[in-house]
Amino acid sequence: MAAKDSPLKQFEINTISNIEIGSYNISFTNSSFAMLITVLVITLFLTLTVNTRSIIPSRMQLISELMYNFIAQLLSDTVGDNGKKYFPFVFTLFMFVLIGNMVGMIPYQFTFTSHIIVTFALAAVVFIGVTILGFVNHGFKFFSFFIIPGVPFYMHPLLIPIEVISYLSRPISLSVRLFANMLAGHTLLKVFAGFVVTMPFFTGAFPLAFIVALTGLEILIAFLQAYVFAILTCLYINDAYHLH
Amino acid sequence: MNYKNKNLEELGKKINNLNDKDKNIKSSKKESGAGFGFKISTEIIAALVVGVGIGLIVDNYFNTKPIGLIIFFIFGALAGFLNVYRVMRRIEKQR
Structure with missing residues (x-):
């Protein structure tokens, strides 16, 4: 099979307009284009649907309110009263990942969440922000986060490195989970789409039926991963407030 | 009046049924x-x-x-x- 038919071809970055500042390549690529579309879709959808501000909401307004309530509920459940301050951050993150995944489900559309650099950047923002938040709230007492209470002192040289590594692994597990789910799902779709074309006679209908089912599953995963990303962010914010 | 009450009761039953269904869906979500x-x-x-x-x-x-x-x-x-x-x-x- 030629390289141009590869199932991984869909993840290739193509430059749309070449921009270089100094030695940095900050070209506008198809990935940036997908992100731009995502941001536009979110902004337009949320502003247009809530624009009417009717007491009896229309269907579209109901969707917006549902999303708002979903994240607000998530924050108050996991973080409590302190969580209200972080609503804009978590909501933006959730919507960006969710709509990014959904835009990626449109055929021929690029999925930017299938690139680890994008998801890792998002996770790193969460990680660094939460660490700063911990230091702001607790000062140097934040380091006691790595000490498990009720453990004999001679165990600490062993347990503190483990706790630190566990803490540092958060952004990696957060980003890898989202990236790998999207990458695997889209590759699988492409592989089965290849079967539809190459299988003889009418047998191509079987993989086609499978693709239909898989697309539904992918949409579920797209939502689930955005939800997981949001809930883990909430849990990390909660950790920054309540050590242990 | 009686007729109205009956209607309301039916509506209440319907809502309860739907609520139960909702709970079932939530608990079976695995x-x-x-x-x-x-x-x-x-x-x-x-x-x-x-x-x-x-x-x-x-x-x-x-x-x-x-x-x-x-x-x-x-x-x-x-x-x-x-x-x-x-x-x-x-x-x-x-x-």
């Missing part, structure tokens, strides 16, 4: 086995990646070629188990 396994495996791999990374950096700085990697690989593996334990505890709490 994660797939593959998704669960994936979650666990990323936790272990992430901790191992960090452990090996720290080990390699330590070796580079202090010129202790294999020792840093070995020690921090073990720490990374243990941190992975700790992560898995925490995920399991969180899931247990949700039930």
Whole structure:
């Protein structure tokens, strides 16, 4: 099979307009284009649907309110009263990942969440922000986060490195989970789409039926991963407030 | 008046039924086995990646070629188990 038919071809970055500042390549690529579309879709959808501000909401307004309530509920459940301050951050993150995944489900559309650099950047923002938040709230007492209470002192040289590594692994597990789910799902779709074309006679209908089912599953995963990303962010914010 | 009350009662029953259905859907919502396994495996791999990374950096700085990697690989593996334990505890709490 030629390289141009590869199932991984869909993840290739193509430059749309070449921009270089100094030695940095900050070209506008198809990935940036997908992100731009995502941001536009979110902004337009949320502003247009809530624009009417009717007491009896229309269907579209109901969707917006549902999303708002979903994240607000998530924050108050996991973080409590302190969580209200972080609503804009978590909501933006959730919507960006969710709509990014959904835009990626449109055929021929690029999925930017299938690139680890994008998801890792998002996770790193969460990680660094939460660490700063911990230091702001607790000062140097934040380091006691790595000490498990009720453990004999001679165990600490062993347990503190483990706790630190566990803490540092958060952004990696957060980003890898989202990236790998999207990458695997889209590759699988492409592989089965290849079967539809190459299988003889009418047998191509079987993989086609499978693709239909898989697309539904992918949409579920797209939502689930955005939800997981949001809930883990909430849990990390909660950790920054309540050590242990 | 009687007719109206009857209607309202029926509506109340309908709403209750729907509420029950909603609860059933929520309780029967279960994660797939593959998704669960994936979650666990990323936790272990992430901790191992960090452990090996720290080990390699330590070796580079202090010129202790294999020792840093070995020690921090073990720490990374243990941190992975700790992560898995925490995920399991969180899931247990949700039930």
